[in-house]
Amino acid sequence: METRAHIVEAADRLFYENGFEHTSFAAIADAVGISRGNFYYHFKTKDEILTAVLAARSSRTREMLAEWERDESSPADRVRRFVEIVVANQVDIESYGCPVGTLTSELAKLGHPARPHAVGLFELFRTWLCRQFEELGFTAEADDFAMHVLAFSQGVAALSNAFHDGEFVQREVDRLDAWLADRLAGRSSEHPRH
Amino acid sequence: METRAHIVEAADRLFYENGFEHTSFAAIADAVGISRGNFYYHFKTKDEILTAVLAARSSRTREMLAEWERDESSPADRVRRFVEIVVANQVDIESYGCPVGTLTSELAKLGHPARPHAVGLFELFRTWLCRQFEELGFTAEADDFAMHVLAFSQGVAALSNAFHDGEFVQREVDRLDAWLADRLAGRSSEHPRH
DNA sequence: GTCTATATCGGGATAGAC
DNA sequence: GTCTATCCCGATATAGAC
Numbered sequence: 001m002e003t004r005a006h007i008v009e010a011a012d013r014l015f016y017e018n019g020f021e022h023t024s025f026a027a028i029a030d031a032v033g034i035s036r037g038n039f040y041y042h043f044k045t046k047d048e049i050l051t052a053v054l055a056a057r058s059s060r061t062r063e064m065l066a067e068w069e070r071d072e073s074s075p076a077d078r079v080r081r082f083v084e085i086v087v088a089n090q091v092d093i094e095s096y097g098c099p100v101g102t103l104t105s106e107l108a109k110l111g112h113p114a115r116p117h118a119v120g121l122f123e124l125f126r127t128w129l130c131r132q133f134e135e136l137g138f139t140a141e142a143d144d145f146a147m148h149v150l151a152f153s154q155g156v157a158a159l160s161n162a163f164h165d166g167e168f169v170q171r172e173v174d175r176l177d178a179w180l181a182d183r184l185a186g187r188s189s190e191h192p193r194h
Numbered sequence: 195m196e197t198r199a200h201i202v203e204a205a206d207r208l209f210y211e212n213g214f215e216h217t218s219f220a221a222i223a224d225a226v227g228i229s230r231g232n233f234y235y236h237f238k239t240k241d242e243i244l245t246a247v248l249a250a251r252s253s254r255t256r257e258m259l260a261e262w263e264r265d266e267s268s269p270a271d272r273v274r275r276f277v278e279i280v281v282a283n284q285v286d287i288e289s290y291g292c293p294v295g296t297l298t299s300e301l302a303k304l305g306h307p308a309r310p311h312a313v314g315l316f317e318l319f320r321t322w323l324c325r326q327f328e329e330l331g332f333t334a335e336a337d338d339f340a341m342h343v344l345a346f347s348q349g350v351a352a353l354s355n356a357f358h359d360g361e362f363v364q365r366e367v368d369r370l371d372a373w374l375a376d377r378l379a380g381r382s383s384e385h386p387r388h
Numbered sequence: 389g390t391c392t393a394t395a396t397c398g399g400g401a402t403a404g405a406c
Numbered sequence: 407g408t409c410t411a412t413c414c415c416g417a418t419a420t421a422g423a424c
Contacts, residue, residue, distance in 0.1 A: 003407080015299045019303040021216060024399055038408045040401070101352045105291045108355055109213040119356050133340060142330065147353060147362050148369065155349030158295045161302055162313050168341050173343065195390080218417060232390045234419070 004042045004052075006032045012053045016092075016099045018052060033154055047114065054117045057099070061121060065128045075132035077186060079149060082129060083176055086169055087154045094164045098157035100125075126150055137187055145183070152176050198236045198246075201225045206247045210286075210293045214244060214300055241308065248311045251293070255315060259322045269326035270378060273343060275324060277370055280350045280363055289359045292351035294319075320344055331381055339377070346370050 010031040026048070029039045043049045068173040072078045086093060096102065100121045107115040129146035138145060156172045159165075204225040219240070221286045223233045237243045240357040264271045280287060290296065323340035332339060346351040350366045353359075 013232065017303065018305075019215075019300065021213075022304060025401085026399075034407095035409055036400095037402090037410065044401085046400070096303060098352075101356075102299050104304070105296050105352065106357050109211065109290060109296070110216060111212075111415060112374075122353070122356050144362075144365055147357075147359075148366065151346075151349030151353050151366060153349070154352035155345030155347070158292075158299065158352065159288035159316070159345050162295075162298050162316050163341075168338075171338055172342065172345060219419085220417075226390095229391055231392065232421090235389060238419085239417075269411095 003032070003034065003038075007034075007039065007049065008052045008056050011049050012056060015050070015053055015103065015122065017096050020103065020112075021110060047112075050114050050118070051110075054114060054121070057121055058124065061124050075135040076180065078132050079129060079180060080177065082125070082149065083152070083173055083180075086153055086160065087173060090166060090169060093157050093160050094152055095161070096155060097161040101154050101157060107191065122150065136184065138183070149176070197226070197228065197232075201228075201233065201236055201243065202246045202250050205243050206250060209244070209247055209297065211290050214297065214306075215304060244306075244308050245311070248308060248315070251315055252318065255318050259318065270374065271331040272326050273323060273374060274371065276319070276343065277346070277367055277374075280347055280354065281367060284354065284360060284363060286367065287351050287354050289355070291355040292348060295348050295351060330378065332377070343370070382383075 007028060011023070011028050014027055014031060018027075025036055025039055029036045029047075043052070068078050068081045072081055100118070104115065104118045106112075107118050120188065126143070126146050129149055130142045133142035133145045152172065156169055160169050200221060205217070207221050208221055208225060212221070219230055219233055220304035222243075223230045237246070244360045262272050262275045266275055294312070298309065298312045298316065299307075301312050320337070320340050323343055327339045346366065350363055354363050
């Protein structure tokens, strides 16, 4: 039982670092410390383990978003918390890019049936961000703003991965924070709080 | 002689659509209409053809940027021309993402020695955009602005690939155009807007 | 320059012993 | 549940004929 969780954990990391297709069963088995034969007792096909990894990432993401919702009292701070990911995960992103974006892109090129499942990870962030903006009073623009923040994260991650430039990342974070502050400033004049 | 060019052309397209690692020699040979054996007369290793594809993309990009410089008289229009790529190439981007971003990301995960060569494609756009902003009078912020526009393109491409949403793309293009207009309006003023 | 045939290797997947 | 041994296939790469 515990072995299965170990496999998913190792595969999750290897898929992120080396890509889904490039990661062999041997590499996963090696990382866990079991034989290839034993591996097949837990997962019959490579797609099966991909499904398990996606499910694990999905529940981990849900937990993280719920945690942010508990930690940060204001929706604006929650959005800022999301924006900060590119700084908090900077080391990994510089080496391997965004876990969601790179996997979605790879599965798209492979024409893999699990692609929508990977897009579902994007949707978790999208709807969560959307809700934050709705709570801030942006009923009409909430999804537009959510997608804008999501696009920010993907753009910064892609170039952080290409150029390894921490100052660029910080400048973009500051820029988005300023954009957010502008939205909030414009809103309170037209839609005063409570 | 012409066969070599055909191979590079086919490989370029297949690397973009299906990814570098996923593309087999057989698939390239098939697309060109030659046998696998003949293939090795022109390219000895897979890395060799990748180098040729990167060189082809590099010269094609240089030509495109030079063309934009001839077509558009003002630097601002040239930047807008770049921004419009995500609309002009929307169909391909929805299916395969950005050719530069996805290849750079894949080579990073593979730990491939040609990765810096792929990053060089980003640098072509970066320095070109930087020069446009310099010509607009932004000496200090030119590279910052260039990277911001580049990040925009990567973010939009990634989410366009994930969600296939043309309206999102247009909204982001409009948003960046507005940002650019603000920069241009504030440039000669002492109190620039955000 | 182009072909067919083939060597070699790695990875996904299975069988069966313990 | 875990192991070793093995099958099978696809992919890189080579040899040599035409």
